[in-house]
Amino acid sequence: MSDERGHELSPGDFAVQLDLISKVHGLEQAEEYYNSIPDHLKGIQVYGALLNCYAHKRHMEKAEATMQKMRELGLVRILSYNVMLSLYSHMGRYEKLEALVKEMEEKGVSSDIYTYNIRLHAYVATSNFEEMEKLLMKMETDSLINIDFHTFFSVANGYLKAGLLEKSISMLKRAEELTVPMVGTTKAHAYEMLLTLYGSAGNKDGAYRVWNLYKNTGRIFNSTYICMINSLMSLDDIDGAEWISEEWASRKTLYDVRVPNSMIRAYSRKGLWKKAEEYVNKIVESGMQLEASSWDHLATGYHFGGQMEKAVETLKKAISIGKPGWKPNPYTLKTCLTYLEGKGDEEAAEELFEVSQ
Template sequence: MNLLLRSNPKPWLQQHQQGHYLLSKVLGALSFSTNTQPKDSLNLRISRAGNPKVSVIPVIEQWLEEGNDIKKSHLQNLIKQLRRYRRFSHALQISQWMGDKRDYEQSPGDFAVRLDLISKVHGLEQAEEYYNSIPDHLRGSQVYGALLNCYAHKRHLEQAEATMQKMRELGLVRTLACNVMLSLYSQLGKYEKLEALVKEMEEKGFYADVYTFNIRLHAYAVTSNIEEMEKLLMKMETDYLINVDCHTYFAAANGYLKAGLIEKSLAVLNRAEQLIASMGGNSKRHAYEVLLSLYSAAGNKDGVYHVWRLCKNMGRIFNSTYICMITSLMKLDDIDGAVWISEEWISSSKLNDIRVPNTMIRAYSRKGLWEKAEAYVNKIVESGIELEASSWDHLAMGYHFAGQMTKAVETLKKAISISKPGWKPNPYTLKACLEYLEGEGNAEAAEELSKMVSEHCPV
């Protein structure tokens, strides 16, 4: 790929603004100001009704029965917040309830949001049925954009391309729709199609925003086309309309790492860190977690600990950051450091998030350090944290790798016995345990283990 998409500012500024307008509509629900909307009891009641299997509609109806009004903008904001916290089922319930009430006239944006939620909760088939029920005159850029995003999210290339073509025919294609397709092509490794769409954007004068460039940069990085990656990065850095973000440098760092250019990777990671410093909230935390992983991949232990200190300076450290730090240190064979971080988590955590100890158990087991994994499991149990099936499954894997097959069998049985519906044991560990029992001439025990799997973990 050697095309450089122009970003001549003034002729395309209006299309740039339209692209971002559509982005806010399709991917982030509708944009509603929350500056003047205080937290009220309805918001609190909805936030507390966290069980996805229990409807939140009775909460809304109770609020109305108490003599309160609910403006449409309030419901839209609730849907937006629920989507942000991935409570898609509850968001869909409110969207459907709002659509069934005659007092709330539905806009194309409301249809688009509901279409997206149906796809996430019930799948594409029901989403398509809902799309077909939307009147033609309301199927504007927002609805088509939502449908396109549904197909792209599920990686259904043929349907996505057909939707994109329909949008072309209707004159609805803007930068956002192109970005959705560029991302899909990149994910599927369809780089020739990606290049063709870039050329189409250039010919039709579509503004290339930072998302466009980042997708292309990632494609160059994945294919180790360092020369074109560097050209594009330089163009982005010198274009005053392109606000280069940390993800730009993350993509470049990955490209350099893949090519074995460690020093260049560290240089762009330093630039990423400077941009992260001005960020805030969850975005900043997530960015630091990526930075931890990339410094680890570069073999730079000092960089990992440096970012960890930056994370601690933010105040509360989330469990996901502990997991990322432990994983990064284990990749660097800094076992003592990983243990130290784990000890800090045990002493400071108020939430029994099993993902953190599971990270340690899995890392020990993969390195063949079954004795350390065993000791760590005992310590976690003594601390009062209840292990789950996957915890024991990871330990069984460690026993298997170390040839401790008797322990592997017993531990795997324990994992299966406490498993919840939908859980599956590690197939390689299970196969090794069955082969071990059969090799020992213990067909009865092998049959017993197979029976446990079929009863607790049915296919």
């Protein structure tokens, strides 16, 4: 078999094409293409690509059948095991995951960082902390494994969901140590995760420590400002969030409406409609542009504060500048409609409903 230019296609070429067909045209056409490939060219790359296609589409039985065929042909590698482990984890079939891990152990297949992390996520999902801790200890003693910050984030998040705050914070501190040598967007992403999880864990000291460490690295991304604001708001440190917002504005970085939106949304959810209103006025006076979602958040704040006339007018403003396809908060819209109907203004309610559709 050759391409249009007469070049002989390699197994790698077939594998890439198979993957593309599955993503663009669907699994049925991918299977047809697979069946057209000569048997002598269906090596580990092609079978691996087919396995990935089935796993991506969550076709467990077909993935298992392909994996069995690969076993019979002696084509199973650690990547194949990881694909199946990930599939079982995503589908909640943890008993199959454990059976496959046992098979790996019996066949002497060494786990890599991906194998370990897939298993960790499975233990976190089932709150099996005893096995999770055993596995983490095993990872730390495996000289061939370099634990990354994602591992500790996963464990910290598991502890956090279970309300084990001290253990969660301990894992976050270990993740923190691994972020020091990082650079660029990877470092920013790691710090943003730390800020979010420290906020969720109620650890204000940790949030500020990470923020100050990150500030000393140079450029601060708008997304990191948003994470810090949200973290402090979740910690009820409103003064701190306001200070961060003012710092962002003073730096005159590339404008990103998500930053003021994070303040408006946080004020509104806390019922601080006056603060939200003052903040919006300040933004408008500064010449910065707000979008439909900004006014929608403010309308929600008015609703939570019992200022229904203001909520209705602000929601109308949001709808009037919304781009095609944008929809207001359905809960706020319903509350405004109920308010208008309750005061006997059916015409206004009908008008608001129509423009919101």
